[in-house]
Amino acid sequence: MDADDNLQTVMGLIINGGNAKGAAFSAIKAAKIGDFEQADAKLKAADKFLAAAHNSQTDMLTQEANGKHAPVTLLMAHAQDHLMNAITFRDLAGEIVDLYKKVNDD
Incomplete structure (x- = not known):
């Protein structure tokens, strides 16, 4: 992976992670x-952003496994951290939405 491709991938992780977290917060x-219809739609949007980020990450892992090592930079570490936080936030957002639904039903 050349430097430009690496930068594109890293920025994709950051952007998709940020978009996923934003959609989860909106949910x-x-x-x-x-507004549970909107909440569910926002969770689905978050999932789509996370899927896009995961695909980029999987491509990087595949290239690594094939001997094409990407440099581990501070930006790369930040991107991975950003994505992990977005995944955690999405999981918790789903639980919070479920709790609001339950409270609303009572």
């Missing part, structure tokens, strides 16, 4: 006001 906000 919580929608659930808080009782």
